[in-house]
Amino acid sequence: MGLELSIEEVARIEGHAGINVVIEGNNVITEFKVFEGARLFEDFLIGRRADEVPKLASRICGICGITHSVAASKAIDKALGIKVNDNVKLVRELLLNLNIIESHLLHVVFLSLPDIFGVNSFLELPKEVLNYSLRIINFREAIGNLIKLLVGDRVHGKTFTVGGFTYLPPREEVMEFKDILSDAYEAVKEFTEELISKYEEWFKSIILKKRKHFVALSSRNYSPYDGVVSIDDRVELSEDEFTNEIREVSVTYSTAKRVYLKNGEPFMVGALARLITNRSVVPRELSSLLNQLLREAPEVEPGLIPLAQLIESAYLILKSLTLIDRYERKPSLSTAKLRGGTATALVEAPRGILLHHYSVDPTGVVRNVNIITPTAFFAADLEDSLKHYTLNKLGMGIPLSDLRRRLEDIVRCYDPCISCSVHVIRIKD
């Protein structure tokens, strides 16, 4: 007789999801159940004007809406054959960096930290930890304010349009954020060192020691906006080639689809995959932290994702500072003529690669859409990790209540973004 372990709803994640684990002897089936209502963005974007899409696509996600807007802008520009100026590219790259930092800090402090201290919520963190985290949170607020300055809102940007932005702020106002970003870099780096030195055991306790595939954009300057797609830090593909290397599969217990490599194996995306793929460009004081992690676990270990998110945040704060230096208030091409075309674009979202694909007809109306989000990319790998952890620990006689808690911890390490993942229902056959 098999054993079934069911967690109806996982707290401290974005969206509605649960876990189901069925254990029968040596056979373990794990289901990451997403019961968020289907959102059908790909359905209702069809029939809209191409220039509206960047703003509408933002509403897919309340955490990485800015990133969806940038991905949609990049894809639509490509479809319409619009060449954007360097400053528009710079602002888009800066926005992706800032969105990644903001999302990581939110995840580590509010959603993940309570697991390390075994409490339900950040509200219950020990006083000294809470005070320290509030400092980090203040920096997150500042980064949110910079996003708001750039595009009018930190959640759903107001000024995205085909070819650029309807408004860009004066250079002086953007430069004002330099001091606070420099402080944020030091604070995030210290916080990371502190977490690694004091709580290494916690992170090591969910190490799987399983070889996993990982996919990230690879570039000489760690740009989340540009780059080639790298699989396992070896194969390098263009955006269009990559779509031929994966297959999407739908499952009955989830409104989110699963994505596999052509060989049927799942893969990891996100901060850790990016850091490992692009480690040569990360400055030494940060890469030493990464090396410290990788000595313990040479593979892409899901348990290390929160630490990778912090290291990446620190690095992207440095990068944002150099982008701000180069920022200029140049008018962008916001009156581009709408015409037809088809294109796929990939960017790096906080949780990993994000794919937007659009076909636009000659009158500028969207006729076909496909969006694959990081959570859809890694959902199969998350299930695989839950399965391996269960198999490893069952042999060691872990009590079921502990197993339950640790499986939830693993889900939260992946930082799933459910609202993002559930729009992925394709209408066309």
Add this chain to the structure above:
Amino acid sequence: MRRLRLAQYSLTGCEGCAISLIDAISSHPKLLNYIEIVSSRIIGYLGVEDSDVALVDGAVVTKHDEELARAVRRSADVLVAVGSCAHIGGLSTLKDALGSSHLKVYKKWPLKIEHIERPKALSDIVSVDYFLPGCPPDPEDLANLLKLLILGRRFRLPDKPLCYECRLFGTLECLLKRGEVCLGPIVISGCGARCPSLGAPCMGCRGLQDDADIPTFLRTARELGLRVGDVLDAMLPFLNRYLRSIEVRRKV
């Protein structure tokens, strides 16, 4: 003073509004001296709990959403619909507006997750005490709402259309007069006309202003040289619930 028992629930949506609560607390940490958070998945407390005030975001899309909405109404003294989805249905209702059927999609995918036939706003299912409009609402507005409720005072929405604020804060010429479809004349103010002041037309995320006159707005738009079809199309994402009734009545 007893702390206000606050609950936060998310139905189907992007959860940007739930993040707005975290943002509001982050920039006003003293709120926590007056508030006890009794339920909020993102903050770490699951389940429906008795509360003085419940904030609900997202649209009603699944059977589970519908049941949750009713359970929350029973458990909360004051129910606040937060954000466009809970307030006016938001983008979730665009699927209907465009005539693509939910059920048709699900016949192809044997999902076990039950969806209701037509996505709805919170007030279509249960009675709502206050609305906090916007996509998303500004965290400052949410903090202000919480401060008023802590003090036991009422919360009121502005009664003027967005154009009023655009004249006060806007630095650009009128977008409508420039030939862009801006919904400012019929939309509730309170956001400081944020989009038009950044050169982006108002999409109507805050919902229809109380005495907005859609037929007159459409006539004016036509006089300014805009196509009525384009204006109606621009209203689809956020204002389609008003459009349905208007279209039936006036056959515009």
